[in-house]
Amino acid sequence: MPFSLFLALKYLKPKRSVTSVITCVSVLGVLLGVAVVIIVRAVMTGFGDLWQEKILDFKPHITLTALGGGHVIHGEDDLTKRLEAIPGVTAVTPEIDTRVLLEYRGRVSAPVVLGVDPERFAAAYKVGRPRAGTFDLEGDSIVLGIDLARSLGVWVGDDVTVYSPKTLVARDEIFLPVKWRVVGIFSSGQRDYDSGFAVASLVNARELMGMEKGVFAIHLKLAAPADPVAFPAVCAQVSAAAQDCRLVTWQEADREIFNALAVEKNMTALLLMLITVVALFCVMNTLLVLTVQKTSEIGLLKALGFPKGKIMGAFVVHGLVQCTMGVVLGLAAAFAVLRNLQNLVEMLARFGIEVFPKSVYGLDSIPYRLVTADVVWVVAIVFVFGLLASLVPAFLAASKNPVEALSHN
Numbered sequence: 001m002p003f004s005l006f007l008a009l010k011y012l013k014p015k016r017s018v019t020s021v022i023t024c025v026s027v028l029g030v031l032l033g034v035a036v037v038i039i040v041r042a043v044m045t046g047f048g049d050l051w052q053e054k055i056l057d058f059k060p061h062i063t064l065t066a067l068g069g070g071h072v073i074h075g076e077d078d079l080t081k082r083l084e085a086i087p088g089v090t091a092v093t094p095e096i097d098t099r100v101l102l103e104y105r106g107r108v109s110a111p112v113v114l115g116v117d118p119e120r121f122a123a124a125y126k127v128g129r130p131r132a133g134t135f136d137l138e139g140d141s142i143v144l145g146i147d148l149a150r151s152l153g154v155w156v157g158d159d160v161t162v163y164s165p166k167t168l169v170a171r172d173e174i175f176l177p178v179k180w181r182v183v184g185i186f187s188s189g190q191r192d193y194d195s196g197f198a199v200a201s202l203v204n205a206r207e208l209m210g211m212e213k214g215v216f217a218i219h220l221k222l223a224a225p226a227d228p229v230a231f232p233a234v235c236a237q238v239s240a241a242a243q244d245c246r247l248v249t250w251q252e253a254d255r256e257i258f259n260a261l262a263v264e265k266n267m268t269a270l271l272l273m274l275i276t277v278v279a280l281f282c283v284m285n286t287l288l289v290l291t292v293q294k295t296s297e298i299g300l301l302k303a304l305g306f307p308k309g310k311i312m313g314a315f316v317v318h319g320l321v322q323c324t325m326g327v328v329l330g331l332a333a334a335f336a337v338l339r340n341l342q343n344l345v346e347m348l349a350r351f352g353i354e355v356f357p358k359s360v361y362g363l364d365s366i367p368y369r370l371v372t373a374d375v376v377w378v379v380a381i382v383f384v385f386g387l388l389a390s391l392v393p394a395f396l397a398a399s400k401n402p403v404e405a406l407s408h409n
Helices: 003-012 018-058 076-083 118-124 147-152 190-198 202-209 229-239 255-295 295-301 308-341 342-352 372-398 401-408
Strands: 062-066 087-101 099-104 107-111 112-116 141-145 160-165 180-186 197-201 217-222 245-249
Touching: 018 141, 018 308, 018 372, 062 229, 076 112, 076 217, 076 295, 087 118, 087 202, 099 147, 107 147, 118 217, 118 229, 118 308, 118 401, 141 147, 141 190, 147 180, 147 245, 180 202, 190 197, 197 202, 202 217, 202 229, 217 229, 255 308, 308 342
Parallel strands: 112 197, 141 180
Antiparallel strands: 062 217, 062 245, 087 112, 087 217, 099 107, 099 160, 141 197, 160 180
16 A cells, blocks of 8 residues: 555544544535535536427427518418428428417406417427317317416306407507407416417417418427537528528527526536535645644654655545545435435425425426536546645645654644
8 A cells, every 4th residue: 555545544544633523524515515516507407408398399499480571471381381391390380479468357468379270289389288178279269378377367168358469550450359268278387388378270360460361480390409410400401491581490599598597507506616615625724734733743754764745645645535535425415315306395395495486487396417527527626626725735744844843742
């Protein structure tokens, strides 16, 4: 066994002293720092993944809108057939998306109504089975998000009054409100969609907007919207097939959300790393106390001819062993918490501590995904700072004068 490792393990042997207590505190600090950073990174990554999944399930992967001053796409049937022939395109949905006023017994809301072909609704919007009723859009019918229905106080079978936005912008025409029957309730699992969207047939949406033909947008769903190679290739083919339209991808449409998540994830992890840095100062303090306690022994080793490098190595190894213990225990704690994360959240909720309310985060359950790269950089940072924290007391120990050290009481 190398002398530096032997001496470090000798100093690490548990003793009923202040040094042993400080060592335990240092290891506990590293444990907490590593565990908290990994848990937070995993949860924030899970948030990003789940939001992306919800967005890709509900919103289009590619949106085509009219170029120039007009806002209506004409010849949508022929364009739809050309787009459906592109490999990788799974669904093409001509739509009229417009914000309306819904009123029911004095309660008013302003959702976006998605006017779609009833036969294309299931392919365009993956919202699962209806929470109530059906998704049959035939006749004067409308499907509401569950939170929108609750805010209006309506349920399946109720008639809601729909006010067209044309009422405000058309000065020479009068658009009377219409009544549509609620035939279904959907739940996407994300509050923004469940409270801000309703679905009606394309025919009814055209009548509401005073149109005979044409659509406002054509939405496309792709087989691999998150593929960094296939997605740009499909976008290029779609752009070539629809040269008279402007193409907007899902990354462009929701750039602010993903940028905000990335910034929040990095800033939160950076701030929490301060816990680990503070713990590594404890490692330094442990070694400083140890150098004072072992001054006479260090002087004896130097008098016997042991080189400075071996003495420094003993203290560096001592600090790195503390870091290793903290990292191993921190990883174990992080994995244990993540495996039981939802159970812990539900347990806290029983005590009235709501740490993950849907009204705030807009999601049904707490998500997480552990990324190997995140674990690697956390461990690497701990060992780098642990090495730096160990070098200072190691240098002080190796620099002691043997005569003065031996005379130390």
